[in-house]
Amino acid sequence: xxxxxxxxxxxxxSRAQIPVGGATVAFTQRGHEGxxxxxxxxVTDANGRTxxxxxxxxxxxxxxxxxxxxxxxxxxIWAESPGxxxxxxxxxxxxxxxxxxxxxxxxPLPENTATLLPESPVNIPPQNL
Numbered sequence: 529x530x531x532x533x534x535x536x537x538x539x540x541x542s543r544a545q546i547p548v549g550g551a552t553v554a555f556t557q558r559g560h561e562g563x564x565x566x567x568x569x570x571v572t573d574a575n576g577r578t579x580x581x582x583x584x585x586x587x588x589x590x591x592x593x594x595x596x597x598x599x600x601x602x603x604x605i606w607a608e609s610p611g612x613x614x615x616x617x618x619x620x621x622x623x624x625x626x627x628x629x630x631x632x633x634x635x636p637l638p639e640n641t642a643t644l645l646p647e648s649p650v651n652i653p654p655q656n657l
Contacts, residue, residue, distance in 0.1 A: 531587045531624035533600075534580040539572045539607055539632045547576030548634055551609035555581050558604070567603060585624040598654065599623060607632045617650045 535555065539548045551572040556564040570578035585601045600621040607615045612634035622628050 531585045532582050533585045533622040533624050533626050533628065534582050535603065535605075535620065535622050535628045535630060536580045537570075537572070537578045537605060537607065537630045537632050539576040539578075539609070539634060541612065541634050541636060545633075547574065548572060548609050548612070549574040549576060551576070551607055551612075551634065553578050553632070554606040555583075556604045556606065557583075557602070564604065580627065583622045585622055588624045600654075602654075605630060605632065607634060609634060612636055615650070617652065619652045619654065621652065621654065 537553050539551045539553065540546055541548055549572055553570045553572065555567040555570070557567060559565045567583065568581040570581065572578055583601050583603060586597050586599060588599060600623045602619045602621055605615075605617045605620055607617075613636075615632055615634055617630065617632065620628065620630050
């Protein structure tokens with residue numbers, strides 16, 4: 529029996545956590561050869577939130593014994609909006625039967641800057657379960 533979890537995001541800017549509406553958010557997973565497989569693309573609403581994305585996860589019972597598979601799936605999230613740096617967050621964990629909310633802070637670009645590429649992606653290490 530296949531299990532599912534969901535993930536959604538909240539995109540904001542500044543320490544005041546001002547929502548970024550109209551941001552494009554892509555959810556991907558890495559395939560066998562390291563290529564990204566697109567799961568979904570969402571656009572944030574006025575509150576900076578995306579609609580949930582359903583992600584296939586391992587069955588929770590498959591991880592109840594030592595040495596078995598991780599009890600979660602991972603995905604990468606790409607978020608962009610005009611005037612902000614591209615944000616890439618890697619290895620976001622999605623658990624079966626659970627809704628995950630990933631907070632995404634976009635950094636405004638300095639004036640007269642054309643580049644949108646981040647210096648390095650944000651990597652979320654796996655939980656020590």
